[in-house]
Amino acid sequence: MRIKSAEFVISAVDISKAPQTKVEIAIAGRSNAGKSSFINFICDNKKLAKTSKEPGRTRLLNYFECNKGEFFLVDLPGYGYAKVSFDEKRRWARLLEDYFEKSKGLRHVFLVVDIRHNPTKDDIDLINYLYHYHIPFTIIATKADKLSRAAQQRQRRDIAAFLKIGTDNIILVSSIKKTGKEAVLKKIFEIIQSA
Numbered sequence: 001m002r003i004k005s006a007e008f009v010i011s012a013v014d015i016s017k018a019p020q021t022k023v024e025i026a027i028a029g030r031s032n033a034g035k036s037s038f039i040n041f042i043c044d045n046k047k048l049a050k051t052s053k054e055p056g057r058t059r060l061l062n063y064f065e066c067n068k069g070e071f072f073l074v075d076l077p078g079y080g081y082a083k084v085s086f087d088e089k090r091r092w093a094r095l096l097e098d099y100f101e102k103s104k105g106l107r108h109v110f111l112v113v114d115i116r117h118n119p120t121k122d123d124i125d126l127i128n129y130l131y132h133y134h135i136p137f138t139i140i141a142t143k144a145d146k147l148s149r150a151a152q153q154r155q156r157r158d159i160a161a162f163l164k165i166g167t168d169n170i171i172l173v174s175s176i177k178k179t180g181k182e183a184v185l186k187k188i189f190e191i192i193q194s195a
């Protein structure tokens with residue numbers, strides 16, 4: 001599996017504006033977890049998804065077409081940003097619920113978490129939606145460069161135990177040091193094969 005091309009398609013305000021896809025993989029996670037950096041890393045294009053030091057600004061479903069339509073990546077709005085209003089949090093939750101419920105092409109979610117921390121309550125809420133809608137997911141534990149090798153493995157086991165999932169459902173990556181890509185591409189290949 002290789003990602004030979006990746007192109008931005010649209011920033012959709014809701015699912016009704018989204019393109020039709022056959023295989024779609026959504027990238028979810030907290031604001032600032034490293035979702036956009038992860039997309040740029042695996043697509044080998046620094047400018048594809050906008051990354052920022054200012055969290056909580058994306059309120060749109062950003063679609064990227066890979067390998068001329070073989071599959072799509074969707075950069076979902078990040079959650080858990082403290083400085084947004086209650087109304088805005090509600091709007092975010094509705095947008096995502098709607099997306100998980102109605103997106104026909106959605107086959108898998110990559111949930112991006114910072115490897116240094118256990119998943120938060122918002123992450124758990126999201127995982128519960130995914131179980132509810134029977135959407136398979138893989139945890140992408142990113143920023144692995146911030147920890148030693150031993151600590152990375154320890155965190156992987158801790159996160160797996162915390163979420164009651166197998167360690168093989170957690171892929172360690174660093175978008176900065178560019179590690180973990182092979183495991184991600186292998187997973188994408190499996191998702192496409194079983195779609």
Ligand SMILES: Nc1nc2c(ncn2[C@@H]2O[C@H](COP(=O)(O)OP(=O)(O)O)[C@@H](O)[C@H]2O)c(=O)[nH]1
Pocket residue numbers: 029030031032033034035036037038050051052053055056078142143144145146173174175176177
């Ligand atoms: N050290 C390190 N920093 C990262 C990594 N991935 C993202 N970041 C940083 O984390 C911040 C948020 O990244 P971004 O991709 O915009 O997060 P998003 O809000 O989830 O899309 C930025 O300052 C990135 O440079 C990584 O693998 N390692």
Ligand SMILES: [Mg+2]
Pocket residue numbers: 035036037050051052058078
């Ligand atoms: Mg982002």
